Amino acid sequence: MQSWLPILFVIFAIAMAVGPVMLMQPTAQQRRLASVRARAAKAGLSVGSTVWPEKLQQKPIGIMRYTKPWKRSTPSLPYTLLFRKNYPHDMHVAGIWEAHPSGKNLPPWLGEFLSSETIPPSVKALGVAPEGAFIDWDELKEAELEAIISLLQTMVDS
Numbered sequence: 001m002q003s004w005l006p007i008l009f010v011i012f013a014i015a016m017a018v019g020p021v022m023l024m025q026p027t028a029q030q031r032r033l034a035s036v037r038a039r040a041a042k043a044g045l046s047v048g049s050t051v052w053p054e055k056l057q058q059k060p061i062g063i064m065r066y067t068k069p070w071k072r073s074t075p076s077l078p079y080t081l082l083f084r085k086n087y088p089h090d091m092h093v094a095g096i097w098e099a100h101p102s103g104k105n106l107p108p109w110l111g112e113f114l115s116s117e118t119i120p121p122s123v124k125a126l127g128v129a130p131e132g133a134f135i136d137w138d139e140l141k142e143a144e145l146e147a148i149i150s151l152l153q154t155m156v157d158s
Contacts, residue, residue: 049065053100
């Protein structure tokens with residue numbers, strides 16, 4: 001019995017040292033998100049968290065902003081955020097998109113874009129800013145990344 005005690009002690013010590021290290025490994029969900037964001041970065045998009053205006057009374061928890069920079073300089077383009085509403089209304093842009101700060105500064109091509117494009121339901125908001133066109137989405141469906149990249153490319157080319 002005494003000859004087994006040192007071996008058990010060494011096994012226990014190794015388990016105590018390796019156990020916490022194994023718990024620090026990324027989960028499958030974290031690896032999937034890292035893969036999606038890396039593919040977006042390879043496509044020329046920047047990925048970051050987003051903050052919506054307090055007026056919207058919605059917290060964009062789990063929503064990430066994918067931004068595609070403009071090909072040409074657009075210094076006069078005002079910041080415009082269009083966020084998806086749960087119901088259609090005549091006051092909304094293209095039926096379901098509410099403009100913030102208002103629809104008055106909306107670039108004319110953006111309204112046409114929203115009417116002509118099929119936008120995945122995971123897209124919660126989209127818009128334009130001096131730094132580029134952006135889409136806020138929940139990243140739940142990895143297959144929608146190609147559609148997001150295509151939409152942003154179309155917005156930047158407009």
